[in-house]
Amino acid sequence: MAAKTLGSLTNVHIDFFLWLQSTRVATTIANSLFLLAGLSAVHLVGLTLLVGGTLVSSLRMAGIFLAGRPVADITGDPDRGVVVGLGISVVTGLLLFAPRASAAGENGVFQLKMCLLIAAASFHFTARRRIIRQPATSPGQLRRAGLVGLALWISVALAGCAFIFLE
Amino acid sequence: MVRESLWGFQILAAMHILALVLSVGTLIWFDLRLLGFAMRRCRVSELYRQLMPWTGAGFLVMCTTGGLLFSGSAASAYGNLAFRIKLSAIVLAGVNALVFHLITERTIAQWDATPQPPLAARLAGLTSIVLWVSIVVAGRMMSYTLY
Numbered sequence: 001m002a003a004k005t006l007g008s009l010t011n012v013h014i015d016f017f018l019w020l021q022s023t024r025v026a027t028t029i030a031n032s033l034f035l036l037a038g039l040s041a042v043h044l045v046g047l048t049l050l051v052g053g054t055l056v057s058s059l060r061m062a063g064i065f066l067a068g069r070p071v072a073d074i075t076g077d078p079d080r081g082v083v084v085g086l087g088i089s090v091v092t093g094l095l096l097f098a099p100r101a102s103a104a105g106e107n108g109v110f111q112l113k114m115c116l117l118i119a120a121a122s123f124h125f126t127a128r129r130r131i132i133r134q135p136a137t138s139p140g141q142l143r144r145a146g147l148v149g150l151a152l153w154i155s156v157a158l159a160g161c162a163f164i165f166l167e
Numbered sequence: 168m169v170r171e172s173l174w175g176f177q178i179l180a181a182m183h184i185l186a187l188v189l190s191v192g193t194l195i196w197f198d199l200r201l202l203g204f205a206m207r208r209c210r211v212s213e214l215y216r217q218l219m220p221w222t223g224a225g226f227l228v229m230c231t232t233g234g235l236l237f238s239g240s241a242a243s244a245y246g247n248l249a250f251r252i253k254l255s256a257i258v259l260a261g262v263n264a265l266v267f268h269l270i271t272e273r274t275i276a277q278w279d280a281t282p283q284p285p286l287a288a289r290l291a292g293l294t295s296i297v298l299w300v301s302i303v304v305a306g307r308m309m310s311y312t313l314y
Contacts, residue, residue, distance in 0.1 A: 033311055033312070038304070044184070049192065052192020052195055055189070066213065069208075081195075161185060
């Protein structure tokens with residue numbers, strides 16, 4: 001099923017995607033089931049680390065998980081896990097994107113996933129991080145930031161699933 | 168029914184992956200605590216009590232959707248190498264968890280609050296991570312080679 005395009009692609013985009021697809025890296029991946037499956041598996045491992053980490057730290061921020069423990073004791077390590085998971089997912093995601101750049105680039109669900117990814121990462125590394133580090137943060141602020149961050153990352157995962165299974 | 172309904176299959180497969188992210192994504196933090204790599208100031212037993220409802224809920228959905236997906240293509244899945252590896256790793260992960268709960272956990276009072284648990288606990292954590300990553304990888308391999 002072809003998803004509707006959210007934003008139309010310019011000629012520059014289309015040329016770039018076609019060039020990306022024709023690179024040696026992209027054609028090698030496209031011709032190897034083993035590479036495609038392996039990259040997809042590592043992409044999922046990265047996502048698992050990312051969403052698991054954000055779940056643990058966001059639930060602490062929301063006061064649902066380990067509420068008796070200081071926020072910094074609980075959120076530090078899982079948030080580092082989010083960075084590692086994001087790094088793994090972005091690198092493998094780019095390699096999976098390359099062989100099918102033009103089809104994925106004009107797929108509405110994929111475009112939505114990328115918008116949500118940018119929103120989730122921007123929120124995670126700016127507002128959410130500032131709120132955790134501020135000494136004067138209220139429990140309400142902390143809870144809201146935790147839940148918004150969690151909702152954004154989960155929506156990225158949902159869009160990712162929709163992209164795989166609705167194609 | 169699963170095989171005949173395209174949407175049923177897609178939704179089940181998506182739920183299976185999301186449940187996996189929930190269960191393995193939370194379990195990995197308990198394993199990392201056992202290894203002494205994460206949340207070292209938190210008691211192991213406390214972390215376990217808080218994480219397990221999330222891990223367990225994810226696991227339940229993962230097993231249910233996994234069973235339904237398997238029922239749709241049981242014969243071809245059974246002969247698939249990736250599926251066999253995946254199933255063996257799941258059994259081994261179960262054995263690892265059982266050994267941890269029946270033997271290693273018996274002395275937890277002595278190391279519950281220590282930043283670095285004893286070797287047996289660290290090994291249980293490492294084994295769990297290795298096995299669950301293998302299960303995820305074999306699962307993806309399976310969907311590429313089977314469908």
